[in-house]
Amino acid sequence: MSIYSFSFSPTGTSAKILRGIIEGISDVLNTAVIHGDLTFRAVEDIVLTSGDIVIVAAPVYGGQIAPIAKQRLKEINGNNAKCIVVAVYGNRAFENAVVDFASFMSDCGFLVCGAAAFVGEHSYSTADTPIAAGRPDSQDMADARTFGEAIALKIRTDQLHEVSASSLTDEPSPAESIVNFRNFVAGYRQQQSETPVAYLPQVDTSLCDDCGSCYDACPTEAITPDFRDADPSRCIKCCACVKICPQGARRFHSPFAKTLSENFNFRKSPRWIL
Numbered sequence: 001m002s003i004y005s006f007s008f009s010p011t012g013t014s015a016k017i018l019r020g021i022i023e024g025i026s027d028v029l030n031t032a033v034i035h036g037d038l039t040f041r042a043v044e045d046i047v048l049t050s051g052d053i054v055i056v057a058a059p060v061y062g063g064q065i066a067p068i069a070k071q072r073l074k075e076i077n078g079n080n081a082k083c084i085v086v087a088v089y090g091n092r093a094f095e096n097a098v099v100d101f102a103s104f105m106s107d108c109g110f111l112v113c114g115a116a117a118f119v120g121e122h123s124y125s126t127a128d129t130p131i132a133a134g135r136p137d138s139q140d141m142a143d144a145r146t147f148g149e150a151i152a153l154k155i156r157t158d159q160l161h162e163v164s165a166s167s168l169t170d171e172p173s174p175a176e177s178i179v180n181f182r183n184f185v186a187g188y189r190q191q192q193s194e195t196p197v198a199y200l201p202q203v204d205t206s207l208c209d210d211c212g213s214c215y216d217a218c219p220t221e222a223i224t225p226d227f228r229d230a231d232p233s234r235c236i237k238c239c240a241c242v243k244i245c246p247q248g249a250r251r252f253h254s255p256f257a258k259t260l261s262e263n264f265n266f267r268k269s270p271r272w273i274l
């Protein structure tokens with residue numbers, strides 16, 4: 001039996017949670033975990049057998065698992081290996097993402113034997129509009145480790161069996177927050193249908209020192225070689241370029257940031273099923 005882990009993680013929170021889970025597994029089992037980073041490339045050259053276990057983590061985008069994470073994984077053949085899906089979201093809601101992730105992995109030939117939703121700092125979080133800022137924090141990391149230990153115990157006792165991902169449901173938000181957010185989204189859609197605005201990360205040229213970190217951090221090669229623009233046909237608004245910029249020169253003025261910050265500022269906790 002081999003254990004593999006894969007993450008797609010432009011701003012690093014999914015990868016960090018996954019590391020905590022792997023640490024928990026390693027605490028219990030004396031087995032090396034083979035890791036693949038899918039942020040910049042698709043999965044390749046991996047032959048799985050039914051005894052193997054794969055743990056895979058990716059962010060939630062719009063209540064689904066990030067479509068590009070699925071693109072990165074689409075060539076994997078599960079061959080009846082067991083897998084655990086981990087969706088990382090920005091403290092609003094994971095909605096259909098866990099089910100989406102599980103059904104995608106199942107279509108790739110895996111038996112989905114565990115599912116989790118953890119919170120990471122929202123990609124749109126800024127100093128003025130914090131959304132789950134600083135997460136995963138020490139409590140999240142301790143929880144990730146605990147989840148990893150629980151996985152390891154199930155592996156050791158041969159009790160890792162298929163689960164129904166739909167039984168993992170969102171931690172409820174206050175009704176008022178949900179209504180406020182829905183109203184905002186409806187207004188945003190109306191405005192976009194009347195006068196569409198293309199939101200893209202922008203660069204403050206007075207701060208940019210051309211270090212190229214943004215270019216290197218972009219998972220879709222959307223940043224132009226002069227580091228000044230982002231190609232709208234490639235940009236997935238993951239904010240990797242914003243978060244990596246050492247000069248704070250790159251910003252993404254998401255229209256969603258303020259309402260997310262105002263309405264989802266209470267702490268949500270990780271959830272999982274095994």
Ligand SMILES: Cc1cc2nc3c(=O)[nH]c(=O)nc-3n(C[C@H](O)[C@H](O)[C@H](O)COP(=O)(O)O)c2cc1C
Pocket residue numbers: 008009010011012013014015058059060061062063064088089090091092093094119120121122123124236237238239
């Ligand atoms: C385009 C986009 C859509 C997002 N949609 C959601 C969402 O529906 N619910 C939520 O709670 N967080 C949402 N987020 C926040 C991310 O899920 C969260 O920041 C995650 O921790 C990012 O993972 P990463 O650090 O691995 O890139 C979204 C982020 C982006 C960029």
